[in-house]
Amino acid sequence: MAYRPTELTEARRRATRTGILKAAHDQVAEAGYASADVKTVAARAGVATGTVYRHFESKSALFAEVFREAAQRELDMVAAVAAWPDRTVAERIAAGTETFARRALNAPVLAYALLVEPVDPVVEAERLRFRHGHHLGFASLLDEGVASGELEPMDTAVVGAALVGALAEALVGPLSPSFNGNSRRPHEALVASLVQFALNAIHKEDADVPEHAHA
Amino acid sequence: MAYRPTELTEARRRATRTGILKAAHDQVAEAGYASADVKTVAARAGVATGTVYRHFESKSALFAEVFREAAQRELDMVAAVAAWPDRTVAERIAAGTETFARRALNAPVLAYALLVEPVDPVVEAERLRFRHGHHLGFASLLDEGVASGELEPMDTAVVGAALVGALAEALVGPLSPSFNGNSRRPHEALVASLVQFALNAIHKEDADVPEHAHA
DNA sequence: GCAACAGCTGAATCGTGGTTCACTTCATTC
DNA sequence: GAATGAAGTGAACCACGATTCAGCTGTTGC
Numbered sequence: 377m378a379y380r381p382t383e384l385t386e387a388r389r390r391a392t393r394t395g396i397l398k399a400a401h402d403q404v405a406e407a408g409y410a411s412a413d414v415k416t417v418a419a420r421a422g423v424a425t426g427t428v429y430r431h432f433e434s435k436s437a438l439f440a441e442v443f444r445e446a447a448q449r450e451l452d453m454v455a456a457v458a459a460w461p462d463r464t465v466a467e468r469i470a471a472g473t474e475t476f477a478r479r480a481l482n483a484p485v486l487a488y489a490l491l492v493e494p495v496d497p498v499v500e501a502e503r504l505r506f507r508h509g510h511h512l513g514f515a516s517l518l519d520e521g522v523a524s525g526e527l528e529p530m531d532t533a534v535v536g537a538a539l540v541g542a543l544a545e546a547l548v549g550p551l552s553p554s555f556n557g558n559s560r561r562p563h564e565a566l567v568a569s570l571v572q573f574a575l576n577a578i579h580k581e582d583a584d585v586p587e588h589a590h591a
Numbered sequence: 592m593a594y595r596p597t598e599l600t601e602a603r604r605r606a607t608r609t610g611i612l613k614a615a616h617d618q619v620a621e622a623g624y625a626s627a628d629v630k631t632v633a634a635r636a637g638v639a640t641g642t643v644y645r646h647f648e649s650k651s652a653l654f655a656e657v658f659r660e661a662a663q664r665e666l667d668m669v670a671a672v673a674a675w676p677d678r679t680v681a682e683r684i685a686a687g688t689e690t691f692a693r694r695a696l697n698a699p700v701l702a703y704a705l706l707v708e709p710v711d712p713v714v715e716a717e718r719l720r721f722r723h724g725h726h727l728g729f730a731s732l733l734d735e736g737v738a739s740g741e742l743e744p745m746d747t748a749v750v751g752a753a754l755v756g757a758l759a760e761a762l763v764g765p766l767s768p769s770f771n772g773n774s775r776r777p778h779e780a781l782v783a784s785l786v787q788f789a790l791n792a793i794h795k796e797d798a799d800v801p802e803h804a805h806a
Numbered sequence: 807g808c809a810a811c812a813g814c815t816g817a818a819t820c821g822t823g824g825t826t827c828a829c830t831t832c833a834t835t836c
Numbered sequence: 837g838a839a840t841g842a843a844g845t846g847a848a849c850c851a852c853g854a855t856t857c858a859g860c861t862g863t864t865g866c
Contacts, residue, residue, distance in 0.1 A: 378863095378864055378865040378866060379863070379864045379865065380864070380865075381863095381864090382863080382864070384863085385862095385863065385864085413852095413853060413854080414853075414854060414855085415853080415854090425854090425855085426855085426856075426857080428855095429854090429855065429856075434854080434855080435853090435854065435855090
């Protein structure tokens with residue numbers, strides 16, 4: 377007898393898998409989920425279509441993973457700024473809102489795919505988790521604010537969800553296929569409007585939001 | 592020669608067409624877009640599948656019309672309460688919000704389909720128009736409020752969109768497949784939270800919203 | 807070198823629904 | 837009641853894209 381998988385071959389296998397994930401992600405980020413059929417992704421990764429199935433159960437499973445990872449990155453970015461130490465809850469909500477909006481505007485096709493593009497049911501389930509993650513992020517900030525007395529009592533779960541929905545909806549227009557560019561000034565105004573909206577919604581005067589550079 | 596379409600035959604034709612529309616609508620309202628294949632709809636309307644194609648270009652065209660009509664009904668209902676005469680803009684925003692939310696909660700499967708369920712691209716375009724219609728409805732109320740001085744200046748288009756998104760997102764959880772019932776008390780609390788949210792968002796103290804019965 | 811085996815290949819296959827169309831039914835006119 | 841044509845029928849058809857699999861390639865251990 378002879379042969380046993382070795383470090384090298386396992387590394388290659390991993391690399392192939394990663395390459396497929398990246399190709400799938402890039403395809404979605406560039407042209408949306410609708411454009412991401414298995415053949416296209418495989419070609420982009422430089423492998424045969426069959427290879428995709430040696431690494432993933434199904435197309436759904438592949439894209440569920442793609443969505444999960446991309447979504448997690450977004451959640452992490454927002455969570456990072458929302459953790460801003462020694463700041464009021466209002467400031468952190470503003471920062472989270474701003475990051476959410478800026479990142480969406482900077483990667484509109486991906487954001488559109490993550491937030492609203494029609495996808496298959498398995499991937500849709502992943503999206504729901506993603507949105508729910510954002511709800512929770514905002515809700516826990518709000519809980520903190522209510523607990524400390526900074527904010528009025530409220531149903532923080534509902535308000536968290538509403539904030540996420542507000543951002544997503546207001547961004548979808550600008551994210552939409554047709555909407556090309558106008559790429560700097562209008563973005564600033566939109567971001568400012570959304571931050572203001574969020575602060576109003578949580579019942580806080582704006583107290584002029586500081587400038588910073590999450591993006 | 593002999594034969595000419597007559598009033599009677601045209602009426603029948605119209606009735607068939609209407610029956611198909613109704614069957615398609617009811618199917619979506621009962622079990623969602625995903626369940627609404629042509630065979631099912633035809634059976635429900637009591638006609639053969641081929642008949643569907645004598646009345647509609649394609650499945651997309653049929654469901655685009657179904658969505659258009661259902662969406663228009665929703666828009667009309669909200670517009671009706673938002674036209675409440677001799678009321679402040681804030682009161683009318685509150686009323687519109689309440690109607691939007693209550694109607695969605697009373698017809699959750701339909702609302703889910705209209706608002707977020709994955710659909711084909713042609714139908715998705717119809718959904719965008721629907722959401723845009725709601726944006727405009729809220730935005731024009733806000734314009735009025737800003738013009739009269741009742742509200743602070745704001746980007747009414749953005750705030751209109753954000754309000755619609757907030758409502759949709761906060762409702763999707765309760766609308767979701769899994770979420771069964773709890774059908775009265777929780778609804779009231781949710782509606783109240785959303786109205787409060789909307790009033791905060793437009794920067795108005797609540798001034799205790801009056802009770803009424805749009806649904 | 808060669809046996810053993812994993813990973814890769816990509817054309818062929820398969821499933822799912824939308825769509826078609828040759829035929830049937832039925833109302834209409836003379 | 838026979839000719840005419842529109843409306844309706846539903847089994848067959850077809851497009852599309854996910855999935856499979858028989859063979860091929862490259863690596864490993866002796």
